[in-house]
């Protein structure tokens with residue numbers, strides 16, 4: 001038997017069965033309630049990840065204790081039994097699909113299909129699994145006469161009135177044919193925005209996310225507004241059995257004027273082998289964030305009618321097709337607060353601070369709320385349970401709130417009245433609010449940060465002078481600094497010729513600073529000094545860094561998916577300033593590190609060749625934690641820390657039991673004492689300088705001696 005629940009059973013292998021029959025029954029009850037809510041309208045009981053996990057545990061329990069199994073278990077019926085049964089009886093059952101969650105299981109599915117057929121299948125289609133609601137649409141003589149939901153798979157509800165408005169489901173076909181089209185009614189991301197604007201305009205609560213918006217709209221009885229809907233077909237049924245391949249039938253449907261999954265931006269490749277299918281699934285998964293509509297997986301189907309006939313279906317799902325589910329991209333979590341962020345150009349945006357939530361393996365702690373209009377329109381409040389979507393490499397967004405769980409004492413967020421950074425006026429004429437001072441709003445802070453000792457280290461460029469040049473309109477970004485000349489600066493209030501000359505010379509001298517400092521100075525969000533150094537060393541040049549993909553960025557130690565996305569977005573935003581800096585002759589590369597490789601020497605983790613193994617590594621290869629205190633001959637404090645990292649260590653500011661080494665130089669204070677108390681190894685600063693010199697010269701014996 002178990003062909004029907006195959007997908008569930010496979011996933012169940014990873015799920016934990018319930019310990020008691022009571023717990024099992026309670027879970028079945030919760031699944032049924034959730035499915036009923038899911039298929040009947042805009043409200044959700046739980047997010048898909050939680051639902052899928054619960055259902056997997058139900059299936060695991062049934063596998064372990066078949067004697068406990070509930071009648072009509074949600075694992076065995078279409079839509080877990082949650083569909084609303086209507087009075088439109090389907091011409092043929094509308095089934096569910098079995099699920100697979102990884103490549104191996106898909107391969108096993110294909111092997112099983114081949115065994116049933118007694119030969120390899122004659123090709124597969126790979127379609128996007130649209131995250132909407134299934135409907136069947138009947139055309140008689142080319143006219144749309146009836147649209148029904150899936151219901152329990154046997155009979156569904158009549159939704160003709162609302163479905164007629166779905167883009168892609170035309171009133172009339174190009175030819176007067178009689179057929180039934182099946183497909184998914186959904187909302188594109190853009191439709192979702194428009195729908196919520198209409199809804200809140202009509203005084204109704206906003207939808208929480210696109211799928212519930214589509215479900216709510218399709219089943220709305222009396223509509224005071226016409227929220228947009230879309231449709232993609234994924235199958236066609238005619239009176240006579242099919243003779244052409246599924247892919248050809250769909251192309252024909254497209255020609256008749258119906259939108260299909262194959263005609264969408266996602267496309268529907270036809271694949272000869274399972275390996276080709278897997279490659280197509282990969283491509284689809286990678287494009288997930290950029291399609292403009294939500295998908296929750298890929299649907300793989302045997303393309304040939306003969307294969308479909310031979311494979312047949314169980315009562316719940318066909319054997320000739322399967323859904324390759326992608327990890328859920330939408331989760332529910334608590335909105336802890338709303339922060340106001342002011343960008344470099346003065347754009348003011350609300351940012352959601354979230355209770356950490358795992359989305360597709362990434363811990364998400366903050367998300368964009370787009371703009372203040374949206375915040376009002378989506379009716380999201382601090383304290384709400386919200387829906388957070390993270391699709392592909394895009395910055396996570398809050399799509400809406402779960403209104404039935406809103407705390408009684410919640411209050412709407414008060415948008416700022418004046419710019420929170422400079423107290424200036426806010427321009428609210430555009431969707432994206434801006435500080436009227438634009439780039440100048442944050443200029444003081446960003447210039448001070450750029451000039452600071454740990455960044456570009458520009459002597460003489462302190463807060464007062466920054467105020468002067470910003471107020472005079474001479475400088476709004478760091479690149480403008482390099483255009484300052486002595487006569488202009490000398491003409492400023494309280495500036496003499498001498499100090500002007502010194503300042504301009506200091507600014508010009510900073511052009512030679514290494515890339516790591518340029519990066520630090522630019523203040524890329526989610527990077528600090530040591531991360532900037534790691535990025536600079538890994539990529540070597542600014543161009544290589546700008547060209548890096550989000551995946552490339554994750555090759556750098558300490559850069560996870562959330563940080564990589566932010567860094568990539570920041571670099572795009574900074575690109576104009578970076579180009580301006582480069583045009584003014586600011587160095588955009590990291591000086592060569594350790595000397596060229598000697599045969600047989602290991603390559604450094606960052607890809608640069610080293611002659612000598614990194615000395616500040618523990619036996620297991622992880623970096624030693626090193627504190628530099630007091631002065632190291634020939635090095636500034638920052639350079640001392642840079643040197644630690646070059647030598648493979650991790651520099652830290654405070655001494656603890658976990659510190660591996662403390663470098664003690666002249667002027668060292670309490671840190672040296674503490675190191676002694678804790679018994680942490682101490683290296684005199686001169687020895688450290690010798691170590692660095694030996695390392696840079698590729699002198700392995702010298703390195704060993706310095707550390708001895």
Ligand SMILES: NC(=O)c1ccc[n+]([C@@H]2O[C@H](COP(=O)([O-])OP(=O)(O)OC[C@H]3O[C@@H](n4cnc5c(N)ncnc54)[C@H](O)[C@@H]3O)[C@@H](O)[C@H]2O)c1
Nearest residue numbers: 034035038046047048051096097127128129130134234299
């Ligand atoms: N959050 C909740 O409370 C809750 C409750 C119930 C279901 N769900 C979600 O719904 C999923 C299961 O329900 P379901 O109705 O999507 O799936 P299903 O397992 O019944 O799969 C079949 C459905 O996939 C859809 N589909 C989309 N694109 C398709 C394509 N190209 N070809 C064929 N079919 C296509 C159709 O609607 C079809 O009816 C679960 O995985 C779960 O994540 C969530």
Ligand SMILES: [Zn+2]
Nearest residue numbers: 419422435441
């Ligand atoms: Zn401002």
